Amino acid sequence: MFLIHCPYCGEREQSEFKAGGEAHIVRPKQPTELSDDQWAEYLFMRKNIKGVQFERWVHAHGCRKWFNMVRDTSNDEIKAIYKMGEKPPTKYK
C-alpha cells in the first residue's frame, strides 16, 4: 500500500486517497466547435503506460484536495507530487 505525501496534509496511507486517472487532460474550452472524433478523443482516450505516468489523485478521506502525481507504474514508485495548476516536473517527460 502506497504512502502518499499529500501536498496539504503530509504522508498518509493510500486508503485515504482515490486515483482520478490521467493528468493534464484539459477540458476543451469550446466543446461545441469540436467534431465527434475530437470530443471522443478528450472523453475516452487515455494512456496506459508501463513506466512513468502522470496521474490525478484526490485526498478523498482527508482534505479533499486534488493534486498530481508522477508514478512509475512498473514498480509503483512515486517520483513526484505537485499541486493542481503547477507545471509538471520536466525531467520525467
Next chain:
Amino acid sequence: MTNNLRVKSSKFIDETYKISFKFNNKIYYGYKGDTLASALLANNIHLVGRSFKYHRPRGIMTAGSEEPNAIVQLHKNTSRTEPNVRATEIEIYEGLEASSQNCWPSVNFDIGGINNFLSPVLPAGFYYKTFMWPASFWEKYEYFIRKSAGLGKSPTDSDPDIYEHKYIHCDVLVIGAGISGIIAAKTSAKNGFKTLLLDEKPYLGGSTIYQNSEHFKINNQISSSWLDKEINEIKKIDNLEIKIRTSVAAFHGYNFLLARENLTDHLPLHQRNEKVRHRLLKIRAKKVISATGSLERPLVFDNNDRPGILLSSAIEKYSNLFGVACGQKNVLFTNNDSAYETAISLFQKGINVGAIIDNREEVDSKLVKEVEKNNIKIYKGYTVVNTFGYKKINKISIMQLSKDGQKVVGSKISIDCDCLGMSGGWTPAVHLFTQSGGKLKFRDEDQVFIPDTYPSDQISIGSCNGEFTLDEILSSISKKLKDFLNIKKTEYENLEIQSHFNKTKRNIWLLPSDKIIGKTKPFVDYQNDATAKDIKLALREGFRSIEHVKRYTTTGMGTDQGKLGNMHALGIISETAGSKMGELGTTTFRPPYTPLTFGTIVGRNVGEYFDVFRKTPIHDWHVENKAKFENVGQWKRAWFYPKKNESMHEAVQRESKAARDSAGILDASTLGKIDIKGTDASEFLNRVYTNTWSKLAIGKCRYGLMLNEDGMVYDDGVTTRLDENHYIMTTTTGGAATVLGKLEDYLQTEWPELDVYLTSVTDHYATISVCGPNSKKIISKVIPNLDLSDEKFPHMSFKNAKIDKVKCRVMRISFTGEQSYEINVQANYGKSVWDKCMQAGKEFNITPYGTETMHLLRAEKGFIIVGQDTDATMTPIDLQMDWIVSKKKYDFIGKRSLYRSDTIREDRKQLIGLVTENPKEVLEEGAQIVLDASKSPVEMLGHVTSSYYSPNLEKSIALGVVKGGKNMMGQKLIIPMENKQINVTVTDPVFLDKENKRLNA
C-alpha cells in the same frame, strides 16, 4: 518396539510439565515445548494423514511452517474446528484434539487408497480431461469428486474467538530471529532505531540455537551458547520490541507488511477465555531487514514420500530441540554436507545412524571425516532408487550414479531403515522479498534464486540471501548493516568464526532410477501428489510457461504453496525443455506466506461492526413505530411501517392512499445536501446542471439534472437559492458523496478561477416532508406565523421560518405530486419537529410513509429515480426530459455528448410507461420487454425499471426503458415470464394528474 523415542532431555522441553492430548481419538502424552509433530514422533507415530489425490499414507516431513503432509484437523466442535493445521507448528496444550484429514474411514485404512493403484490412469489434468463429457453430467461427477478430494472440514458455526488489528510504526523491522536477525535487531536498536523483531516460532535463535557442535564456533564458544548470550542481551533493550509466534503474512510495497501474532493457540483451552486469539499487525517500517532463513530441499526419487522420510535438518531439529529420535535405524541421503551435520548431532545423542548415501563422489570435509571416524558407512556417488514399506518406510535400495548423473549403474544394494533423512541443499526463503516487488537472480554454482534488486528500503541477510554457512553470514553481516543503517561500526566486526561446512553440492533435480519414469513415483509436490512424471507430461502436452505447468499439474498449489518442491519443478522443466533456470523465472509468491484464518483478516469488524451505518435524527422514532428498514448506501431508511399483521404490500397501499387522500410524512434527512457559496455560485450551477440557474430568483427552488461528461444522467435533485450568492443543493441519498467529489473535481481542476465554496451539510439538517391535501393545514399549525398562501408561498419556493425559537428552512417542493412542504431544521431538533408534525397532523390521520411508498407515489407521477430508472446509459433525452436541457447555454457538463452520433440515435432505449392488460397484474422489475416472443432469438427491446400496484389509480403501473420507446405510444408489447406472457401497452410515463393540479389543491 518401544513407544517412547524421547532420547535425551533438551533444555527446550520441560519434562516436569506433562501434557495429554488426543490424536485420532487416542490419548498420548508429550511435554511443554513439544509441537504436535514432535510429540507424535516421540510416541513413534509417523503416519499422520493421507495425500490429496492418491490417498497415500503420509507422515511428518519437516519441523516447520513448510510442512506439506502433516496437516491435521483441530478440535471437534463445530465453531472452533480448524482444518489444515500444520502439526509441525502447533504447540501441544492440555486438551488438544487433532485428527487426520483426507482419509475415510481412518488414516490406517483409507478406501481412497485405491487411487494409488489407479494412478497410472490418473495423470496430470485427469479431471479436466475425463469429466468434460457429457457436460451436463458435471453436477453428478462433482458430488463424488468433492467428497473424495478436499482437505479438512470448515467450521459450520460462527467463530467465538476474538481477533483484532493493530498498527505498528517502526524505524526498522527485522523479519526472522535466527542468528542474522538477532544480530541485525541488536545493532539497529543499539543505534537508536525503534526496532521490531518478529519470528514465527515460539523461541528465538532460529536453527543456530539448537546447534550443539564443536564444528561451529564463534569467538571460541559453541555457536548456540554465543547466540544465547546475545538473545539475553536484546531482551533488555528498550527500543526493541520482540514478538514471537508472529508470522509475517504479506510484504507489500512501500514497506507495508501484515503479520499475524498468535496469542492463544498454544494455551490450554481454559486459559483462552476472553483473550484475543490472533492479532493482525499492520506494520509500516521505514526500513526492513529480511532474515527469513532458508528451507531444506527434499530429493526427488521413486517413492520419496513414505512416512518415515523426513528432511535431514528436521531430524536434527527433532533430536536437538525436542530430544526426540525420529527413528532407531536412521539412514541419511544427501547431495551436500548438511546431512553430515545431522549425523554428528544424532550420534552425539546416541541415536543410531546406519549409513549415509551421498550423491557426490568425492567428499572429504571435516564433517565427512568425523562421520567416517565414527564408522558410519558412506556410499559416495550413490543414489536411492526406491523405498519400501506402506505405512512406514522399512527399506531402501540404492545404486551407483553414472559419472554424468543421468543414469544408475551397477547392482542394487538394500539397506534396512525406519527413518530416511534427505537433504537436497537449501532454498533461500525469498517469498516475502518477491511479494514486496523484489526481483531475483539465479546463482548457477549452487542453483538458487537470491534477491537481486530491492524495490524499497530493505535488505536480505543470512541464508535468505544465499549465505548458507556460519562464516559467510558473519563475515559479511557487519558491513551490510553499516551500509544499510548508515552507521559507523558494529560490535560484530572482528568475530572469530570456526565453521567446517563445505559448500560443494551435486545438484540433480530428478534423480535417475533403474525403472523408466512412467513406472516411478518421484513426488515433487507432496501435498498435491504432483510427480516429476506429471511435470514431464505437461511439457509433452505443450505447456511451457511455469505458471501454466503449475496450474495444470497443481504443483505448488496446496496449503503449503509448494515451499519444498517448487524449485524441483522448475529444475525439471528447465532440464526437460532445455531452458535456463534463470530465464524460466519462478511462479509468483502470493500472500499470505502461511494461511490466515478469516477471523484474523476481519478482526473486530464482525456482526454489527461489519460496516458502519448511518442513522437519521428521527431513527429512534421509526424503530419505536416498528418500521422495517432498507439499506440505502450506509443509511438505514424507514422502508414501510406495517401495522399489526400487515404485509409489506398492504402497508404500502395504505400509506400511499393516505398520502394522497389526506396527509403523509416522510423522513427525508438522508438526501444529500451541499451548501454552495461564492460570487460565482450561479455560474457554477449553470455549468454543472443541464438547465439555467442564473435567472433563478432568490427564495425559489429548481429541479436540476446533472450529467456526466459523456452525457449520461448522473444525479438529480432540487436546489434552492437562499441568497444572491448562496444555494443549497440536494442530491440523491446514495449519490451525495460522489456528487460532492465530482463538483470539487471540476472546481479544483477545471475551473479554479470560480469563486465557489462547497460544504457537505447532509448530516447537519433533518429533513421532514409533509405532503397531501391537508399538508398546508398541518404546517400552519406547526409554524403558525408563516404565510402559507399560494401567492406568498407558491410551489417551488422557500421561506426562512422559526418553530418556537428554532430556525428552519421550509421548501415547498414535491416528489409525490401532492402539495408538499419540506422542513429543514438543525439535526438535533429533527425529532421534536417530527413529533410536532405528527401531533398537528393527528386530526388529519397523518401517515408516516417509508421509501417504498415514496417510490410508488413518484412512479404514479412518472418521476425518475436516478439509478433505478436510469443506468449509466441514459441521457435526459432518453428519459423524455428534453424540457430540462437548456438550448441556450453555451456549455454545461455533458452537453457536447448529447449530440454525438450515438446519443442522437432514434432507437436508443427510452423511458416509457407501461400498463398491463390485466390491471391487477403487477410486473416484475427487471423483466425483459419484447415485441414478438415467438421468433428465435427473441429480440430484447428493453426492461421494466419500476413497477407497482397503484392504490390511487387502482391499477398496475410500471416504468420501463424500450428501444425507440418514444415513438411507440399505444404499442402492445409482451413481457415473457417463466410460465406466462404478460400483455402490456406503452403509455406516457405520467400516470396521475398530468396537469399538476394537486400541487395547489
